[in-house]
Amino acid sequence: MRLIKRGFPYLLALVALLASGSHLQHTILFFDPANDMVSGWEEHTKLIRGALPADVYEAGYLEEADLPDSPALHDPAEFFLTQYGIAPVVLVEGFGPEWIIGNFGGASIVSIEPWLKEQIGEYTIQNLGFGIYVIHDIEN
Amino acid sequence: MLLLSFLALLPRCVLGFLLIHRIWRSADTKDLLIKAFLAGPAGIGISSLAGFFWIWAGLDLRLYMFFESIGTLLLLAALLWRHKVALLERLRQARLSLSKVDSLWLGILALALLIFAGESWNYQLQFPHGAWDAWNHWNVVARFIYRGGSHWTGTFLRTGDHPDYPLLLAISNADTWELLSRETIRAPLTFAFFFGMCQAGLLFGLIYKLSSQIPHAALAATLVLAHALLAIWTTAMYADTPLAFYFLASGGFTPLYLAGRDKSLPILAGFIAGLAAWTKNEGLVFVISSTLVWLWIGRTEKMAFRYFLLGLVLPVLAIVPFKLFLAPDNDIFTGSRDLIALLLEPARYRAILTSSVSTFQHMDGSPVIILIGILVYGIIAGKTHRPARGFAEIIFIVLVQWIAYFVIFVITPLSPGWHVQSSIGRLYLHMMPLLMLAFFLWIKSPLELRSANDAADTYASRH
Numbered sequence: 001m002r003l004i005k006r007g008f009p010y011l012l013a014l015v016a017l018l019a020s021g022s023h024l025q026h027t028i029l030f031f032d033p034a035n036d037m038v039s040g041w042e043e044h045t046k047l048i049r050g051a052l053p054a055d056v057y058e059a060g061y062l063e064e065a066d067l068p069d070s071p072a073l074h075d076p077a078e079f080f081l082t083q084y085g086i087a088p089v090v091l092v093e094g095f096g097p098e099w100i101i102g103n104f105g106g107a108s109i110v111s112i113e114p115w116l117k118e119q120i121g122e123y124t125i126q127n128l129g130f131g132i133y134v135i136h137d138i139e140n
Numbered sequence: 141m142l143l144l145s146f147l148a149l150l151p152r153c154v155l156g157f158l159l160i161h162r163i164w165r166s167a168d169t170k171d172l173l174i175k176a177f178l179a180g181p182a183g184i185g186i187s188s189l190a191g192f193f194w195i196w197a198g199l200d201l202r203l204y205m206f207f208e209s210i211g212t213l214l215l216l217a218a219l220l221w222r223h224k225v226a227l228l229e230r231l232r233q234a235r236l237s238l239s240k241v242d243s244l245w246l247g248i249l250a251l252a253l254l255i256f257a258g259e260s261w262n263y264q265l266q267f268p269h270g271a272w273d274a275w276n277h278w279n280v281v282a283r284f285i286y287r288g289g290s291h292w293t294g295t296f297l298r299t300g301d302h303p304d305y306p307l308l309l310a311i312s313n314a315d316t317w318e319l320l321s322r323e324t325i326r327a328p329l330t331f332a333f334f335f336g337m338c339q340a341g342l343l344f345g346l347i348y349k350l351s352s353q354i355p356h357a358a359l360a361a362t363l364v365l366a367h368a369l370l371a372i373w374t375t376a377m378y379a380d381t382p383l384a385f386y387f388l389a390s391g392g393f394t395p396l397y398l399a400g401r402d403k404s405l406p407i408l409a410g411f412i413a414g415l416a417a418w419t420k421n422e423g424l425v426f427v428i429s430s431t432l433v434w435l436w437i438g439r440t441e442k443m444a445f446r447y448f449l450l451g452l453v454l455p456v457l458a459i460v461p462f463k464l465f466l467a468p469d470n471d472i473f474t475g476s477r478d479l480i481a482l483l484l485e486p487a488r489y490r491a492i493l494t495s496s497v498s499t500f501q502h503m504d505g506s507p508v509i510i511l512i513g514i515l516v517y518g519i520i521a522g523k524t525h526r527p528a529r530g531f532a533e534i535i536f537i538v539l540v541q542w543i544a545y546f547v548i549f550v551i552t553p554l555s556p557g558w559h560v561q562s563s564i565g566r567l568y569l570h571m572m573p574l575l576m577l578a579f580f581l582w583i584k585s586p587l588e589l590r591s592a593n594d595a596a597d598t599y600a601s602r603h
Contacts, residue, residue, distance in 0.1 A: 033266060083300070
């Protein structure tokens with residue numbers, strides 16, 4: 001019994017090290033950089049920041065799901081990723097602010113423009129690629 | 141950039157050390173070890189509190205960081221110069237005498253540290269911006285502070301969860317960016333890893349101080365580092381590892397005080413409990429439970445309780461106006477819900493318990509195997525013949541904290557099962573180092589187990 005008692009602290013340390021070592025091995029084997037959704041989005045938001053005037057501290061946010069008859073669903077992750085990328089600009093959903101970020105995915109600009117015209121009147125739009133647009137609501 | 145991010149923490153480590161040493165004057169080697177691991181997190185806390193007042197007054201954070209860092213390094217240089225003879229003499233007399241058993245245990249600890257670093261490195265390669273909450277709750281606020289200048293308060297207008305979380309993490313990362321004049325994701329990563337290492341180091345220091353046994357302290361620190369869960373949540377860059385550090389540090393000062401009655405320790409315990417509340421809302425519960433513990437101690441030693449409250453003053457001076465004037469309402473407590481009805485709903489309790497058990501069993505980096513090992517170790521080894529006081533006080537703090545978490549799960553506006561699933565691993569990590577400290581205060585050390593005679597006492601007297 002004394003031998004067990006004397007050896008147990010070493011055994012416990014060994015089990016703990018083996019458990020953590022085996023977890024490390026497992027995570028290395030299943031390493032997948034595609035799990036990182038933030039870095040790629042950061043590239044998009046750099047473009048958005050470049051397109052917004054420096055004195056803008058609030059921007060609206062529209063997404064594909066907002067388009068009329070769109071089958072797309074609201075994607076909170078892309079909203080929060082955009083907020084993270086464009087801080088200190090506060091991102092608010094909808095048309096309210098003078099500057100609006102459109103994240104329209106694969107939707108065609110031809111179908112978006114009449115809808116924008118109907119909603120906000122006069123505007124300018126910059127296509128940043130990847131379905132992302134920066135819209136300036138001139139009448140706001 | 142990784143190295144520079146570490147270097148940017150250095151002035152705050154020095155600041156923390158100087159202030160701690162000013163309050164707690166002991167120059168005992170074991171106390172210095174505790175101070176070394178406490179210095180960084182304490183300095184980071186002080187700097188973030190001062191930085192908060194600074195930016196709230198509309199001043200430039202970069203200017204503050206410049207003054208703080210240069211001032212601290214100049215002060216350090218002046219102190220080193222003033223005490224150079226004594227310091228050189230101390231260094232000359234310093235002897236590191238380690239037995240074979242000590243060296244073996246330190247080797248085991250070094251291996252655990254290496255695996256922890258590997259796990260952290262591997263995780264950050266996959267998730268350089270950390271996990272969801274890191275960028276969505278914490279680092280987004282740091283960006284508002286760093287990029288926003290006087291518009292930093294825009295962060296409180298953001299859509300999202302927990303907009304009322306306090307600012308220690310966000311200001312600290314913005315501080316590092318200011319010092320580097322560059323916004324790099326390496327800064328929050330370094331910050332997170334630093335806290336993870338300090339946590340294990342502080343646990344080692346506290347147990348070494350209280351037991352005088354390196355094997356005992358090294359086993360405890362190894363078990364903490366071996367939790368893959370710790371590496372994952374640390375590198376995820378959440379606030380939970382810094383929070384757990386402050387819980388351990390403040391809670392750890394209770395047995396330390398009870399062992400030596402050093403009047404400066406309650407001040408530090410109070411200050412660090414306040415830093416926990418400045419890190420995350422869960423820290424507010426910790427402040428209440430710690431205050432009750434020190435009130436209990438204060439029945440016979442009134443000064444201890446007063447000093448604890450004195451230590452709390454500075455963090456409270458930041459937390460109260462932050463909550464009253466800046467932070468929006470907490471999303472858990474807002475909305476019209478009948479809290480009494482929720483508390484009386486048995487289905488919620490069932491959902492919480494079921495989800496807790498199943499989530500914990502299948503948790504990534506399973507802590508279950510380590511916990512079973514610790515339990516068996518407890519049964520085989522049994523209670524030490526040389527117990528340190530403070531065990532009951534720590535268990536009280538842990539229980540109050542977990543009861544509070546349980547009540548939050550019951551009244552949460554979210555689905556209780558989902559809420560448990562998304563947070564139980566982190567809530568376990570909050571208390572794990574403090575529980576580990578309590579366990580190692582209670583249990584026989586490896587040296588006690590080696591021999592039926594007083595080998596451990598002989599060893600302790602040599603250290």
